[in-house]
Amino acid sequence: MTFDDVLGELESRVDLPYPERALVIDELAGELDAAYCAARDQGLDEPAAREAALKALALDASAIATLEAVHLPAVRRALARLPAPLRGWVDSLAAAAPLFGFILYTFYEVPLLTFFREGGLAVWLLLALGGLAVLLELHRAVVWLVLRDHSAASLRRDTSTPLYLAAAALLVGLQGAALGYYVILGLWAEGRLEGVRLKEALREPLPNVVVATTIAALVVLLHGVIKAALRALRVPQPPKEPRT
Amino acid sequence: MSDAGKSRALFLALLALAEGPKHGYEISSWVSAKSAGFFTLSFGALYPILHKLEQDGLARGSWDNSGGARARKVYALTAKGKKALADERSSYRELALAFDRLLGESKG
Numbered sequence: 001m002t003f004d005d006v007l008g009e010l011e012s013r014v015d016l017p018y019p020e021r022a023l024v025i026d027e028l029a030g031e032l033d034a035a036y037c038a039a040r041d042q043g044l045d046e047p048a049a050r051e052a053a054l055k056a057l058a059l060d061a062s063a064i065a066t067l068e069a070v071h072l073p074a075v076r077r078a079l080a081r082l083p084a085p086l087r088g089w090v091d092s093l094a095a096a097a098p099l100f101g102f103i104l105y106t107f108y109e110v111p112l113l114t115f116f117r118e119g120g121l122a123v124w125l126l127l128a129l130g131g132l133a134v135l136l137e138l139h140r141a142v143v144w145l146v147l148r149d150h151s152a153a154s155l156r157r158d159t160s161t162p163l164y165l166a167a168a169a170l171l172v173g174l175q176g177a178a179l180g181y182y183v184i185l186g187l188w189a190e191g192r193l194e195g196v197r198l199k200e201a202l203r204e205p206l207p208n209v210v211v212a213t214t215i216a217a218l219v220v221l222l223h224g225v226i227k228a229a230l231r232a233l234r235v236p237q238p239p240k241e242p243r244t
Numbered sequence: 245m246s247d248a249g250k251s252r253a254l255f256l257a258l259l260a261l262a263e264g265p266k267h268g269y270e271i272s273s274w275v276s277a278k279s280a281g282f283f284t285l286s287f288g289a290l291y292p293i294l295h296k297l298e299q300d301g302l303a304r305g306s307w308d309n310s311g312g313a314r315a316r317k318v319y320a321l322t323a324k325g326k327k328a329l330a331d332e333r334s335s336y337r338e339l340a341l342a343f344d345r346l347l348g349e350s351k352g
Contacts, residue, residue, distance in 0.1 A: 024295075026315065026317075027317040034267060034270070034316060056272075059288045067292045069292075071295065
């Protein structure tokens, strides 16, 4: 087993937030190197020196637990004081709060309801898909960047699901607008829409395009920013799975 | 490790750092050499202590790229760490004196 294998195994086993986890592994790599050099200086051959260094490094479960406790982020330390049933809901509530705040604000301050109604049923469907995608991204931001839970179970949620949902919302929006124009142009061809009514009708499918492109762009941006933040924290991409 | 063991390991790490900045392996070797092998600090015991010292502002860690194939994290005592060491040193001296008296009495 090489030093990198041992360090990789340790990295997947230790439940520390990044970048602390990466820094601990860097530190241990330096110590392994120092222990190996010292063993070589004492006259041990290469395999024996490697074995001596690995033996010196061995971190037992208690040492790992102490290290994890030392580096537990302040937010998670504070959350640990909450009752267990409430603790499980905190990240979901924290993720949903900004979205609901934004929805409430826009409904009260901007005449959005009228705008959405003009778009027809497709707008509500794409809002549901896009809202779910935004909620998933916000939940990831809270768990990975605020609570800094970088456990294997948490990082396993790093999927492209929000992007697929955003793509579906975009598709629904564009299809909704296209169908709307199809109907309007049909009515126009039959001579049932003219003058001011035609101008108004041409405007109606547009909310589908506006809402769909806005939500899709927002989800892609959020996804990109979260990915960039994870890379800056040195979280491995894809995440390391614990070895059994 | 027991609380007494942790406290002793912390004192040993502070003592090692009082002689100048060191990385983990150097601290462990220093303790073993200075105590003629009586005390040993395994990496498992040492790392949580070093990280706690750094977090509490008693030691400052920095990366040294000068020796070996990989960078090593070197720890140095801060002013707060020196004060903590002075307190620990006097408390261990008192403990040693008390034991000395007890052992002296039991001899007689």
